Amino acid sequence: MSGGNGDRKQSLLRRLPPVDAVVDHDDLSEAVRALGRGIVTHHVRHTIDELRTVILSAPDAAPETDLDCVAQHAHRRLRRHDPLPRILNGTGVILHSGLGRAPLSDVARDAVTRAGAYSLLEVDRARGDRLARDSRASELLCALTGADAALVVNNNAAATLLILTALAQGKEVVCSRGEMVEIGGSFRIPEVMEASGAELVAVGATNITRLSDYENAITERTGALLVVHTSNYRILGFTGAPTIAEISALAHRHDLPMVHDVGSGSLLSPEELGLGDEPPVGKSILDGADVVCMSGDKLLGGPQAGIILGKRTYVDHMRKHPLARALRVDKMTIAALEATLALFLDAETLRDRHAVTRMLTLSQDDLRPRAEAFAAIIREHGPTDAAPAVIDTTSETGSGALPPLQIPSVAVAVDSPVGPDRLARALREQDPGVFSRIQDDRVCLDLRTLLPGEEEQAARIVADVLTTLTS
CATH class of the missing domain: 3.90.1150.180 (Aspartate Aminotransferase, domain 1)
Structure with a gap:
């Protein structure tokens, strides 16, 4: 190392100011008032540590370390680490x-603010008894989709995991090769299925799966038939697949549940939206699917959540499963979801009040x-x-x-x-x-x-x- 580099390094290190001097700098006074001295001090310490690391490793590239410059660096770090800044x-x-993802409607944001205090999360107001925290949301979901019962967990991957674990652990689940989707964060349907303890039986080809492919794969070890809506991609051209009604009928002939993961999940038809080709969730129920799951923070326009809909016998079984407790949602999610769902009960005002639909x-x-x-x-x-x-x-x-x-x-x-x-x-x-x-x-x-x-x-x-x- 040359003497010049060594001299610059020592000079920069000596000029690094004390933490308290930076915290008390005028550039950070507003941050101290708004956020508190503790969090500002935390970020100032990290700023000085980062500058010291740069000086030791590359002194020629290091910035100046006088008090004003360090305060400016700390201010920028505070900005980068704002808690979910708007x-x-x-x-x-x-x-x-x-x-x-989905920007919440005004009523949903207001509901989250109310829920931040004490709220009627799991208590029946009239009887004083305990009730399921998602009972109000479940009632709205059933009214909007025609499902017998509903259950809310923390995202759609969790919903899929709970469904497969509760209904098909240790059994085989039949699914088309054209539906081996990868969802966000590099998670794939086969991996979620493996985690559930179910065994994937892939049928058909990437572009074409026939009803006979499903039927030929059914054995005494089959636990469910699974259809995964390819909501994050499309296969075009020479393609083909049986309908949900056809697969449901096949499942029922063999006393098996038919599960439909609709992914982004819309409560509105393409005609109601005036665009797209996303089938409404209620159509899956109408076509005979026993269990349907969807996301809460996509086309529904609510908070992150996994929504499970379907026949009561299956949903109640999942609600009692130990995994349901690990995947349950908090009061903020419940509040935002209830408020979002209520908007769909009034078609005339939905477009004006629901941000995603608008x-x-x-x-x-x-x-x-x-x-x-x-x-x-x-x-x-x-x-x-x-x-x-x-x-x-x-x-x-x-x-x-x-x-x-x-x-x-x-x-x-x-x-x-x-x-x-x-x-x-x-x-x-x-x-x-x-x-x-x-x-x-x-x-x-x-x-x-x-x-x-x-x-x-x-x-x-x-x-x-x-x-x-x-x-």
């Missing part, structure tokens, strides 16, 4: 997994005036050479729901003299952060996924960032 979603992806059904004519107003704010408050353009684009559902569907949408496209990547990053780092997408070397903000009232705030942030980057 962001503005201009990506055009409605169910964005990285940004929390986003899915907005037309380009609905979005264009909002985009024009967005661009006008950038022109008024941004740099003089800002030239935002209102463009036609496409949105997508996201999170594996309605995968082939490209929804015509409207966005505001912004050129940046420093390049689109730097502008997009600068927008993400604001408070609140603005998430966008890059298209044709421009930063684009899709109006479909900005919630009502967010356009002006997002546009002003874009204008301010453009001004800063070009000054």
Whole structure:
């Protein structure tokens, strides 16, 4: 090591300020008031440790370590580690997994706030007796789908695991090769089945499975027939599969349960939504499926949850299984789910009050005036050479729901003299952060996924960032 490097290293290390001096710096005073001295001190210590590591490993690349610079680094670290900070979603992806999937409706958010105090989670108000925490949600689910009974667990993978464990542990489960799906986080149906203690019997081919394939696979060891809706991809062209009604009838002839994992799960038909081809959950029940499971935070537009629907004898058996306790949901989830489900009882107001349904059904004519107003704010408050353009684009559902569907949408496209990547990053780092997408070397903000009232705030942030980057 050269002497110059060693001298710089020692100089930087000596100038690292004490933790308390950084915490008391003016740049962090607002954070101390808002978050408390303890959490700010925690992040300041980590900041100094990170700087010390950089100095020791690469002193030439290390930043300055005077008090002002360290306070600025600590402030940036606090921003990065905000507890679930609010962001503005201009990506055009409605169910964005990285940004929390479904945005909850106002009534669902209010319900979560109420549930944060004491609440009637497991008590019958009139009798004072204990009741299942998901009893109210289950009643609504049955009313909306026609199911005999319902059970709520913490996500759809958990629902699938509980169903297979309770109904088919130690037995064989017949499923089409074309439905060996991988869900989020690299989890695959065969692996979930293995964890349940059931044995997978794959039948048919990737593109075609016939009813006879299921029937030929049934033995005395068969515990269930499983159909997994390929909600996160589609196989097109030369394809074929029996209907849910046909598979259900086959299962019942052999006294077996027919299980349908519908994945993203919609309570609305394609006709009611006006787009897509996602079959409504109620149709699976009507077609004879004994057990159906779906996600709560996709097309349903609620909190993360796994929803199990079906015949009472099967659902009650799962409710009593020890695994159900390990997979149960908390009061916040129950509150948000109940409020979300209640919205579906009023078709006339659903579109206005349910965020996901509203986003899915907005037309380009609905979005264009909002985009024009967005661009006008950038022109008024941004740099003089800002030239935002209102463009036609496409949105997508996201999170594996309605995968082939490209929804015509409207966005505001912004050129940046420093390049689109730097502008997009600068927008993400604001408070609140603005998430966008890059298209044709421009930063684009899709109006479909900005919630009502967010356009002006997002546009002003874009204008301010453009001004800063070009000054």
